[in-house]
Amino acid sequence: MKHICLVASIAFLCFLKPATAAEVQEVVSPGGVIAWLIEEHSIPLISVEYEFTGGSSSDPQGKEGLAYLASGLLNEGAGDLNARAFQKRLDELAIRMSFDADADQMSGSLQTLTDNAEDAFQLLGMALADPSFDQDAVDRVKQQVLAIQRRESQRPRSVAVKAWMASSFEDHPYGRRSKGDEASIIAITADDLHTFTQRHFALDNVIIGVVGDIDAQTLGEFLDLAFADLSEEADVDPIANVVPARDYDVDIIDQDVPQSTVIFGSNGLRRNDPDWYTAIVMNYVLGSGGFASRLTEEVRRKRGLAYGVSTQLVPRDHAGLFIGTVATQNARVGESVQVIRDEIQRMADFGISPQELVDAKTYLTGSYALRFGTSKSAAGQLVGIQRYGLGMNYIDRRNDYIEAVSIEQVNRVAKRLLQTDNLFWVIVGKPEGLPEDMSITPDASQPQSNGSGS
Structure with a gap:
């Protein structure tokens, strides 16, 4: 779920040099976190995109929608900050932090002013390594997901896409509903959410891209603030390759x-x-x-x-x-x-x-x-x-x-x-x-x- 904590008063638009002129650097942090970087110092903004392998196709049977629900809760409190305090902190620092889940990946996005970058990376580290998943936030976001389900059930294109995938991948995780259904969402617990993120959020399972007003040395230090507390190895169940099939036209x-x-x-x-x-x-x-x-x-x-x-x-x-x-x-x-x-x-x-x-x-x-x-x-x-x-x-x-x-x-x-x-x-x-x-x-x-x- 793309759940943006703050829409900053600044549009995070940073127009780059032509693509062929961009110099891509590989940055390795002191803690061993790897990211690719394009430096762009004309505007004091930094954008971070990252993803972990394993999205909704990794949802357990009967708890479809787990990855999607988790993506809507990762900025609803972390560490010693409850949901209100966490989002207030993002607001004060003009930080955008969002998360999403598709069939294959859990992904995230962070945009920050250069002056607030250290705090932004720290808050991201809290969200990834120590999310709260407090029951009141879980209950509230569950209701949001159920409302989205009801709206999509009345949208012909959403209905058609879901039916096409379900029929084409009948016995494969790609055929499942990424947002689950009412029963599966209700069945998900805070323990399920903690287990899912702990299994997926690991250093050997993350890809990071950074563009903006930051040099390689500083980025290396900040990467450890956000990612170094994650486990070394992920524990993601393998997904089989598949070809879509159907019996009728x-x-x-x-x-x-x-x-x-x-x-x-x-x-x-x-x-x-x-x-x-x-x-x-x-x-x-x-x-x-x-x-x-x-x-x-x-x-x-x-x-x-x-x-x-x-x-x-x-x-x-x-x-x-x-x-x-x-x-x-x-x-x-x-x-x-x-x-x-x-x-x-x-x-x-x-x-x-x-x-x-x-x-x-x-x-x-x-x-x-x-x-x-x-x-x-x-x-x-x-x-x-x-x-x-x-x-x-x-x-x-x-x-x-x-x-x-x-x-x-x-x-x-x-x-x-x-x-x-x-x-x-x-x-x-x-x-x-x-x-x-x-x-x-x-x-x-x-x-x-x-x-x-x-």
Whole structure:
């Protein structure tokens, strides 16, 4: 849960030099904590991003939502400071501290003025190594999570995504609800929260990126304030690699709404796949390039079927996904689905044009620097580069990987990934006119529950 303790009066925007000019340093603290650093002294701000391997996929059976609940409680008191005192201290020092959990990671973010950095790192160390998890705070944040569950159960896109994941990963942790359900959230105890953080928050399980107004020596000292009290080794249960699978083409979830929300997808690529950069170029042409993409051209501009349609590659630690989405009038769902299928198959059969390749490379290389537009986003990039083992000079080399992609490679990868027979569709609404060759889940078209699960 992204639970920001303080929105400081200053926007923590720190525009960096061009990405290729950024010098990345590896900093090792006296206590052995490792972080990557980009120094940027033009603004007196420091951003820290970090993550621990093991997110909601590590939740125990029956206590789904544990990682998510923990992320909402880590700044609700720590050490000798209760929730009110801890957040007051953050407020006084204009510190932003937030935590989040996804399927694969527990992550955190810290932004501070340079003058308050020592205190900021100390407070972060307290939150990570000695969180309170006081019962009143646990009860309050549980109610917040349950409220989020209820809202999401009424949002067609949230319902569709959760159904797609549950059907595609039926017997795998990726199929579980990351926020749990009412029963699992109620079942979680303070002891569960302490055990989860103690097992995951360890020096051999953390990746850290820092950008801003701090030098390597000072950062080394401050890293120990935040991380040196963690245990040496994590105790995280291994998660098996998995390929999404399904028995039917379409799962229809009935909701009385004027337009249907459609999620579709299939197996994709993990980040370490040799075809990753080729697939990025291919997907830009197909569905991630906005008005430059084929799907937007065919679905929106030519036919007016939907306001937006897109596809993306989602590399999780233990699976790769190719995911798309569109929302359209119930009466035009069938036509929209058929147009999308036709365009996907057309790219698989005939590939892309030379001009499409040029345009994709131009955008993908030119937009890369935007990922470093703030100190926070740049620190996040440092974390991602470390996570995938891309090397300290990756920022300088990344665009070369894109430029090296050939049209023959794109067309080969399109045939590898884009097979319409492998697509699984989840539709929330009252869709009409679906293609007759699509098999529908036997229990489809049942009324959507108003329960609180998410």
